[in-house]
Structures are given as structure tokens and as C-alpha cells.
Amino acid sequence: MNRRIFLRHLLLGGATAALLPGRVFAGSRQPAAEAAPTQRWAQLLDYARWAPSPHNVQPWKLQVLSATEAALYYDPTRLLVHTDPTSAFTIIGLGMFIECLRIAAGPLGFALHADHAPEPRLNYSTTVPQFFATLRLTPQAPTGVADRELIKQRRTSRLHYDGRSLAPALQAQLAATAAQYGHRLEFSAESETVDFVLDLNRATLFTDLDEPATRQELARWIRTTPAEAATRKDGLWNQCFGFPGRLMHNFFFHSERFQSAWKRKILGRVYRSSTNGTAQVAWLTGRFDTRTDWLQAGAMLQRLWLELTRHGAYLHPFGSVVTNAQAHAAFVQHTNLDPADGPLWLLVRTGYSAEPPRSFRLDVHDILQ
Structure with missing residues (x-):
């Protein structure tokens, strides 16, 4: 993962979490002042977590940076080295996850934009969470309440x-x-x-x-x-x-x-x-x-x-x-x-x-x- 990108996310988020070898993020409780930004993203995640992924591996991790910005990571320990060697189908799953976030944000009056990391494929050589994209919410007219509920109904x-x-x-x-x-x-x-x-x-x-x-x-x-x-x-x-x-x-x-x-x-x-x-x-x-x-x-x-x-x-x-x-x-x-x-x-x-x-x-x- 690009060191500059990580430091930026760490500083913006005010997080105390550290990326340690062999571990996912070390969790930390956020102060009360940060509850609102986390709550908004948690609401979106309550829909997006139902996105499908190859063999239901669910490789996604999200770090809240502000009420309108978050960093999406993937967990390399959840990747499929042999059955998805190019990472194409796992990236499809991540694309579906982002699309679910986008659909879930519509009724709240937000559009979602993703700025992606430049890596062409996912990194299978590490166990440390890797940066995938920065997600930004921008205001728009509310849309798609019914579409959002379909995410939880899909099977x-x-x-x-x-x-x-x-x-x-x-x-x-x-x-x-x-x-x-x-x-x-x-x-x-x-x-x-x-x-x-x-x-x-x-x-x-x-x-x-x-x-x-x-x-x-x-x-x-x-x-x-x-x-x-x-x-x-x-x-x-x-x-x-x-x-x-x-x-x-x-x-x-x-x-x-x-x-x-x-x-x-x-x-x-x-x-x-x-x-x-x-x-x-x-x-x-x-x-x-x-x-x-x-x-x-x-x-x-x-x-x-x-x-x-x-x-x-x-x-x-x-x-x-x-x-x-x-x-x-x-x-x-x-x-x-x-x-x-x-x-x-x-x-x-x-x-x-x-x-x-x-x-x-x-x-x-x-x-x-």
C-alpha cells in the first residue's frame, strides 16, 4: 500500500488503529464527536454488507475519514489465490459492494464517488489490509428508496x-x-x-x-x-x-x-x-x-x-x-x-x-x- 496514501487517511480519520503484520485493523472506540460521521457510513454499510462476493469471502474493510469521506480497503487474508488468480472476480465483488453503497446513499441525498488505487490487481503477497479506493459523498436530490431495500432482499x-x-x-x-x-x-x-x-x-x-x-x-x-x-x-x-x-x-x-x-x-x-x-x-x-x-x-x-x-x-x-x-x-x-x-x-x-x-x-x- 502507498505510504503517502495511508498516512493521509490515518491523519484525516484521526484513527488510532495500526496496521500490524498478520492482523486486520486494530479496533478503537471513537469519541462521541465522531459518532455522527461513523453513523452515516454504518447506515450505508448495513446495506452494502449484503453484496455478493466470490464464495462469500467479503474482503472489504472501511475506515471513516469524515462524514463524507472513507477509505475502502481489502483484506488479503480473504482472497482466493487459486480460484481467482487474476483477482478479477474479487474486484467484481468489490465493485458490487461500492455500487451497493452508492444505491444506499441515494435516499440520504448523496451521490457516491470512488477514487481508486492504481494497482491493476489485488496484492496476494501480504496479510496487511490494502488500500482499494477513497469514497466520497456529495449532495444530490434523494432517490431510490425502493432500490435500496432490494439489496437486502437479493439472494x-x-x-x-x-x-x-x-x-x-x-x-x-x-x-x-x-x-x-x-x-x-x-x-x-x-x-x-x-x-x-x-x-x-x-x-x-x-x-x-x-x-x-x-x-x-x-x-x-x-x-x-x-x-x-x-x-x-x-x-x-x-x-x-x-x-x-x-x-x-x-x-x-x-x-x-x-x-x-x-x-x-x-x-x-x-x-x-x-x-x-x-x-x-x-x-x-x-x-x-x-x-x-x-x-x-x-x-x-x-x-x-x-x-x-x-x-x-x-x-x-x-x-x-x-x-x-x-x-x-x-x-x-x-x-x-x-x-x-x-x-x-x-x-x-x-x-x-x-x-x-x-x-x-x-x-x-x-x-x-
């Missing part, structure tokens, strides 16, 4: 879907939003394509988890009891996947028990059946080369997801198909994607289901330092 549904596709008008609206950001959003309800995607995702997921580094990295984020999920407030809770906690634990921590062909076949069927009722898949293509691209993609994805939420619809990302080179190529070939549209960077199933369980999130005081 990922990995449940059975009910066989319905999104209405054509909603598809067109979502595609138009993506186009405003320079991306192309496409849908398919063709049974051949839907089945191809569901089968490809199942096969790729198991292939990826056969790789020890990937499996061990994900195992760190597996939560297999309600008590563990509620205590840790992050990661992948088995109830959100609809799988028994013991099965999920054994798969990640005792993978040797699942090497036989017949067990793999049964487990594959169990996972594939969890996507029953899926009638539609969708994918996004567009610029995806730089930090700026990833931040823009995050802001756009947050907007798309909230619009789905407004209409009572859900999505379920299939990240393995995107990041696995062989599966990625197979999908591109099957759908005959046009390279001129940019690379495939998101693939999902979308539709309608019962209300899914909501994964836990870090509390405001866990983020606000």
Missing part, C-alpha cells in the same frame, strides 16, 4: 426452479441495461442448451475439485453447521446449497472417500438433481481485461441482480464453466459465441424458486474500522 437460489423462464420484456430490459455498460447479455430456453450447461457445470465442478489446491482453498470457506455459519458469518453454508452438512464436510475434507466411480456417479446425480426445474440459462460477454473493466462489470451485475430481485426472480452463477479453460471452450463452441462481443465472463441459470436460505454476512462493526 442466490441454488434450489429447484419451477420451470418458468423470465418474461421476454424482462429479458429485453436486462439486456438493455447490460448494453449501457458495453456488455452483451443473452438468454437461452432451448432444452438442449440448458441441459448442456447443467451437465457441463456438474462435470467441471467435480473436475476442478479434484485439484488439491482448489479443493483446499474452498474447504477453508465451507460452513457445515448452523452454529459455524452464524459464528463465522461468511463462506459457503451447506443449507444454501441444499446438501447435508456431513456430506459437504466429507467431500471437502475427506475427498479420498469419493474416488470410486460409483460414488462419483451417485454424487453427480445428487448435484445435478439440485438444478431440477431450470428452464433458462443466461450469459454475459464484454470487455474483461483490466481493473476498470472488472469494476464496471461489478456495478452492472449488481444492477441486473437487483432488477431480477424486483421481479421475484433468482440466478445461480456457474463460475467453474467460466474459469475452467476446457469447459469455457466447450460452451463457446456450443453457443457459437462471437469473439467480437468480448470474452464470456458470467454464466448463470435463472428463473423462479421458493425463497432460498440467506447466507450470513459480517456485521457492520466487523467491516467498519
Whole structure:
């Protein structure tokens, strides 16, 4: 992290926190005079903390500098070295987090602006919180109370879907939003394509988890009891996947028990059946080369997801198909994607289901330092 930037933030914030090796910020109680600035940012964080992130790692930390300025950091101990080596998808998550802050600030009469650090990727070589952006609030006419509440309503549904596709008008609206950001959003309800995607995702997921580094990295984020999920407030809770906690634990921590062909076949069927009722898949293509691209993609994805939420619809990302080179190529070939549209960077199933369980999130005081 740039020393000059850090010293500026430390002085502006009047903070006594120190960045110590192997630690996140050392917390400190603020004087009563500083309660109001903290309260405003805490109110925004109470919405933004529900932003999605890869495997629910929630890497964000926020340091209040004044009533209208804060420093956003990321915690390198929460990064995914093996499953997100370029940090693209974690930066997308940070972009979604910033977009949630922006949406939450609207009804309070503020616009939010972000001045970003120059680093092209996140720093995996340290355990000390790293500066990501300075966030500034500027006055504007109040807007978007309803949009703000959608942030807390949004969920990922990995449940059975009910066989319905999104209405054509909603598809067109979502595609138009993506186009405003320079991306192309496409849908398919063709049974051949839907089945191809569901089968490809199942096969790729198991292939990826056969790789020890990937499996061990994900195992760190597996939560297999309600008590563990509620205590840790992050990661992948088995109830959100609809799988028994013991099965999920054994798969990640005792993978040797699942090497036989017949067990793999049964487990594959169990996972594939969890996507029953899926009638539609969708994918996004567009610029995806730089930090700026990833931040823009995050802001756009947050907007798309909230619009789905407004209409009572859900999505379920299939990240393995995107990041696995062989599966990625197979999908591109099957759908005959046009390279001129940019690379495939998101693939999902979308539709309608019962209300899914909501994964836990870090509390405001866990983020606000």
C-alpha cells in the first residue's frame, strides 16, 4: 500500500488503529464527536454488507475519514489465490459492494464517488489490509428508496426452479441495461442448451475439485453447521446449497472417500438433481481485461441482480464453466459465441424458486474500522 496514501487517511480519520503484520485493523472506540460521521457510513454499510462476493469471502474493510469521506480497503487474508488468480472476480465483488453503497446513499441525498488505487490487481503477497479506493459523498436530490431495500432482499437460489423462464420484456430490459455498460447479455430456453450447461457445470465442478489446491482453498470457506455459519458469518453454508452438512464436510475434507466411480456417479446425480426445474440459462460477454473493466462489470451485475430481485426472480452463477479453460471452450463452441462481443465472463441459470436460505454476512462493526 502507498505510504503517502495511508498516512493521509490515518491523519484525516484521526484513527488510532495500526496496521500490524498478520492482523486486520486494530479496533478503537471513537469519541462521541465522531459518532455522527461513523453513523452515516454504518447506515450505508448495513446495506452494502449484503453484496455478493466470490464464495462469500467479503474482503472489504472501511475506515471513516469524515462524514463524507472513507477509505475502502481489502483484506488479503480473504482472497482466493487459486480460484481467482487474476483477482478479477474479487474486484467484481468489490465493485458490487461500492455500487451497493452508492444505491444506499441515494435516499440520504448523496451521490457516491470512488477514487481508486492504481494497482491493476489485488496484492496476494501480504496479510496487511490494502488500500482499494477513497469514497466520497456529495449532495444530490434523494432517490431510490425502493432500490435500496432490494439489496437486502437479493439472494442466490441454488434450489429447484419451477420451470418458468423470465418474461421476454424482462429479458429485453436486462439486456438493455447490460448494453449501457458495453456488455452483451443473452438468454437461452432451448432444452438442449440448458441441459448442456447443467451437465457441463456438474462435470467441471467435480473436475476442478479434484485439484488439491482448489479443493483446499474452498474447504477453508465451507460452513457445515448452523452454529459455524452464524459464528463465522461468511463462506459457503451447506443449507444454501441444499446438501447435508456431513456430506459437504466429507467431500471437502475427506475427498479420498469419493474416488470410486460409483460414488462419483451417485454424487453427480445428487448435484445435478439440485438444478431440477431450470428452464433458462443466461450469459454475459464484454470487455474483461483490466481493473476498470472488472469494476464496471461489478456495478452492472449488481444492477441486473437487483432488477431480477424486483421481479421475484433468482440466478445461480456457474463460475467453474467460466474459469475452467476446457469447459469455457466447450460452451463457446456450443453457443457459437462471437469473439467480437468480448470474452464470456458470467454464466448463470435463472428463473423462479421458493425463497432460498440467506447466507450470513459480517456485521457492520466487523467491516467498519
